[in-house]
Amino acid sequence: MPEAERVMNRTFINCMLIVLFATGTLWFGMQIRHITRSDAVGVYGVDLAAYHTAARLFKKGETGEIYNETEGFIVSTGRFYEEARQSGYDNKPARYLYLPVFILPYVPTADLPFSAATTLWLIVNCGLIGLTISVQCALLRGAGSRLLLPAAVVVGNLFCFPLFYALKLGQTTLFIYCGLCVLYWLHEKQRDLAAGIVLGVVVSLKPYLLLLLAYFAARKKKRLVTAGVVTVVCIVVLSLLIFGFQVHQDYIIALQSLSGASTAGWSNQSLEAFWLRLSNHGSIIDFTLCEIPAWGLLFKYGLVGALAIVLYRRIIEPKAVSGLRTPGLAFSVAVLICLLVPSFAWQHYFVCALLPLLLIARSMAAFQPRPSGALVAVLPLAYFFIALPPLGFQYIQSSGYQLPAALAISLPLAGVCLLLGLVFLLTARDSGEESP
Numbered sequence: 397m398p399e400a401e402r403v404m405n406r407t408f409i410n411c412m413l414i415v416l417f418a419t420g421t422l423w424f425g426m427q428i429r430h431i432t433r434s435d436a437v438g439v440y441g442v443d444l445a446a447y448h449t450a451a452r453l454f455k456k457g458e459t460g461e462i463y464n465e466t467e468g469f470i471v472s473t474g475r476f477y478e479e480a481r482q483s484g485y486d487n488k489p490a491r492y493l494y495l496p497v498f499i500l501p502y503v504p505t506a507d508l509p510f511s512a513a514t515t516l517w518l519i520v521n522c523g524l525i526g527l528t529i530s531v532q533c534a535l536l537r538g539a540g541s542r543l544l545l546p547a548a549v550v551v552g553n554l555f556c557f558p559l560f561y562a563l564k565l566g567q568t569t570l571f572i573y574c575g576l577c578v579l580y581w582l583h584e585k586q587r588d589l590a591a592g593i594v595l596g597v598v599v600s601l602k603p604y605l606l607l608l609l610a611y612f613a614a615r616k617k618k619r620l621v622t623a624g625v626v627t628v629v630c631i632v633v634l635s636l637l638i639f640g641f642q643v644h645q646d647y648i649i650a651l652q653s654l655s656g657a658s659t660a661g662w663s664n665q666s667l668e669a670f671w672l673r674l675s676n677h678g679s680i681i682d683f684t685l686c687e688i689p690a691w692g693l694l695f696k697y698g699l700v701g702a703l704a705i706v707l708y709r710r711i712i713e714p715k716a717v718s719g720l721r722t723p724g725l726a727f728s729v730a731v732l733i734c735l736l737v738p739s740f741a742w743q744h745y746f747v748c749a750l751l752p753l754l755l756i757a758r759s760m761a762a763f764q765p766r767p768s769g770a771l772v773a774v775l776p777l778a779y780f781f782i783a784l785p786p787l788g789f790q791y792i793q794s795s796g797y798q799l800p801a802a803l804a805i806s807l808p809l810a811g812v813c814l815l816l817g818l819v820f821l822l823t824a825r826d827s828g829e830e831s832p
Contacts, residue, residue, distance in 0.1 A: 424554050428518070441514050444566020445489035448513050449480040451502035459639055462492055462499070463646035467653070468685055484510040493650055495600060496643050497635035514566065521563055524574045529553055531577040532754055535584070552750060556783045558808070561663070562744035569744045572598050576751055580727055583620070592623020599624065600631045604737040607704065611730040614708055656693070657685045658739040665809045666741040667696045673802035680805055688739065696736070703733050706820065724755030729819050732812050746808045749782050752815055760822070767822065774818045781811030
């Protein structure tokens with residue numbers, strides 16, 4: 397390609413990124429404005445209402461009311477519901493389903509009206525988004541254009557629906573997303589003690605990430621794993637000392653009430669939800685709990701186990717990936733497998749898939765010879781599946797693009813599966829250096 401044409405192509409791409417960046421920034425501002433509107437408080441912040449209400453009950457010494465015995469995820473009666481209403485929340489709050497100790501960060505804002513707490517935690521979450529993007533840009537340093545790659549990271553985050561969904565709900569997922577990025581950055585810098593502490597915190601908050609401890613154990617990162625385990629133990633002990641055994645028993649009972657079940661609701665992107673939608677069980681609107689047959693659970697955990705074995709045998713054990721050093725492929729697969737574990741894999745969880753997508757793209761850019769165009773095309777396709785709201789695909793169907801309803805609503809799950817398939821195709825190439 398002539399030099400003049402190459403410069404023109406690069407200029408065109410940079411201009412398009414600037415336009416997308418400006419559009420994404422405007423979109424981000426519109427979403428923030430919508431969240432902070434007074435009439436949006438009842439619609440959004442349903443998860444933040446759970447944390448806020450639990451903190452208020454803790455301050456009042458009513459810890460026995462934190463884990464409401466209602467069925468499903470929404471509290472519509474009882475002391476928890478009444479306290480949420482008293483705080484100024486005008487809708488039905490979600491149940492609090494985390495370890496009791498994670499109420500503590502919300503205690504300082506417990507006396508604030510819910511609208512004020514919403515604004516404050518919105519600012520905190522926006523800060524987490526900024527930190528996450530900064531860490532991702534640091535991970536790409538030296539991988540290519542100083543303008544192109546960071547701009548692509550910003551645009552990819554700003555147009556990702558799961559990110560805004562977590563922001564609207566007031567969810568802790570943005571903390572997990574940021575934590576995973578920081579964890580891998582620390583791991584690359586060989587700061588295993590700090591990385592282990594971060595890993596222990598995110599695993600305590602989201603136990604389905606426990607596979608990451610096993611991943612680092614398989615990589616023989618003893619210091620990191622030890623720090624992670626010790627952090628988890630310290631968090632659990634602290635929780636027991638502050639809240640006592642009875643509250644933790646309530647916590648376990650609350651989790652048990654949801655075991656063996658799932659929902660076909662549109663924002664649930666788990667394998668179980670896909671099967672429920674495929675077999676026309678439940679509704680994509682009302683989030684009714686449906687029991688999962690034993691064979692379904694066996695199939696899911698068998699699939700997850702098989703993927704974990706393939707991860708170890710093809711990526712970790714040979715200490716070789718595709719003939720050269722490709723940082724992040726194994727870690728990417730571990731994170732993606734984690735997203736297949738929970739029976740309730742809500743849409744906002746899938747913002748975490750952006751980190752594996754970034755690491756896979758970085759690895760592919762370093763491959764020699766370069767991967768085929770078909771393999772490269774999987775990346776934008778997977779992003780498209782992950783980033784768009786699932787209900788949007790119903791409009792695609794109604795316009796004549798015929799897709800089975802189960803697949804149309806489960807495209808974020810399909811995006812994760814595409815990334816897994818891409819990594820396994822890449823690792824089928826020649827062996828070479830170890831990937832960290």
